Amino acid sequence: MTSQSEAVAKTGSILDRFYLSGKVALVTGGSRGIGRAISLALAEAGADIILASRKIADLEAVAVEIKQLGRRALPVAANVRHLPEIEGLVEKAAGKFGRIDILVNNAGTNPVFGSVLNIDEKVWDVILGLNLKGYFFLSQKVAGLMRQQGGGVIINVSSDAGVEPAVGLGVYSISKAGVIMLTRVLAQELGQYDIRVNAIAPGIVRTKFSEALWANPLISAEAADNTALKHVAEPEEIATAALYLASEASSHMTGETLVLDGGRFCSVRKLVKGLEPKTSEKK
Numbered sequence: 001m002t003s004q005s006e007a008v009a010k011t012g013s014i015l016d017r018f019y020l021s022g023k024v025a026l027v028t029g030g031s032r033g034i035g036r037a038i039s040l041a042l043a044e045a046g047a048d049i050i051l052a053s054r055k056i057a058d059l060e061a062v063a064v065e066i067k068q069l070g071r072r073a074l075p076v077a078a079n080v081r082h083l084p085e086i087e088g089l090v091e092k093a094a095g096k097f098g099r100i101d102i103l104v105n106n107a108g109t110n111p112v113f114g115s116v117l118n119i120d121e122k123v124w125d126v127i128l129g130l131n132l133k134g135y136f137f138l139s140q141k142v143a144g145l146m147r148q149q150g151g152g153v154i155i156n157v158s159s160d161a162g163v164e165p166a167v168g169l170g171v172y173s174i175s176k177a178g179v180i181m182l183t184r185v186l187a188q189e190l191g192q193y194d195i196r197v198n199a200i201a202p203g204i205v206r207t208k209f210s211e212a213l214w215a216n217p218l219i220s221a222e223a224a225d226n227t228a229l230k231h232v233a234e235p236e237e238i239a240t241a242a243l244y245l246a247s248e249a250s251s252h253m254t255g256e257t258l259v260l261d262g263g264r265f266c267s268v269r270k271l272v273k274g275l276e277p278k279t280s281e282k283k
């Protein structure tokens with residue numbers, strides 16, 4: 001029996017499996033949006049949090065919120081697109097807490113919208129450098145620690161654009177599809193060390209990243225209408241999935257991607273409209 005499943009076997013209430021008491025989590029992009037919501041959710045469940053992004057002042061504000069929840073917080077300014085900064089981040093995190101039990105690769109970018117015919121090498125390198133290379137090398141460094149510790153959890157934030165290409169977001173879609181395969185590759189190799197690796201693929205979430213979409217009433221209504229649940233997600237609706245994946249509640253799950261798109265992929269409107277029941281059948 002592995003250390004993770006032993007812990008589960010000893011658990012009294014099934015809800016105890018969602019608690020993260022004594023765990024240490026590193027969340028990239030923790031200063032706002034989905035990363036902030038995940039950081040607060042993991043802290044509320046009992047974890048101490050290392051927050052990483054480029055602007056220290058924004059991180060410090062979230063660190064205050066985490067401390068108010070009674071947990072320890074370490075804000076670290078790091079551009080996780082660059083290997084030396086990734087190494088520095090892991091050193092600082094391990095130096096402060098001595099361990100990392102949960103890694104959330106969340107910081108992501110998309111600086112362009114438009115045709116793949118107009119993408120230059122710099123844009124490719126920025127998107128793939130953060131969204132895929134950064135995830136890979138931070139996972140590699142942290143997994144080395146987790147192996148020594150006897151286990152851990154890695155959560156990669158992908159996107160529904162990694163499952164179905166998003167129009168105008170070609171390179172971003174490629175990077176997020178890469179994250180899904182990265183998740184499977186890492187899960188396959190690291191399972192033997194009791195390290196689980198899963199991904200979350202959200203649809204549109206109300207954050208700064210996607211503001212151009214949800215702040216435009218026409219696009220927002222269209223986007224919501226394209227989902228079965230008819231709304232744009234709030235960051236907390238993604239954070240609860242991260243809590244499940246970070247905790248013993250998901251102890252038998254690895255290599256998988258949870259798609260949280262409000263039912264976009266099961267909501268092909270034209271087909272549904274054509275299949276609407278006739279008035280007489282509705283009664």
Ligand SMILES: NC(=O)c1ccc[n+]([C@@H]2O[C@H](COP(=O)([O-])OP(=O)(O)OC[C@H]3O[C@@H](n4cnc5c(N)ncnc54)[C@H](OP(=O)(O)O)[C@@H]3O)[C@@H](O)[C@H]2O)c1
Binds near residue numbers: 158203204
């Ligand atoms: N919002 C959506 O609709 C949506 C949908 C699907 C997937 N996602 C994915 O969800 C993840 C989080 O997005 P979000 O919507 O929460 O975005 P957001 O609100 O813009 O937050 C992005 C976070 O990443 C940090 N960051 C950006 N570049 C960085 C870098 N080079 N190094 C370190 N940190 C960096 C930002 O802080 P600094 O700027 O200070 O560095 C910020 O903390 C991304 O991977 C995104 O692709 C978002």
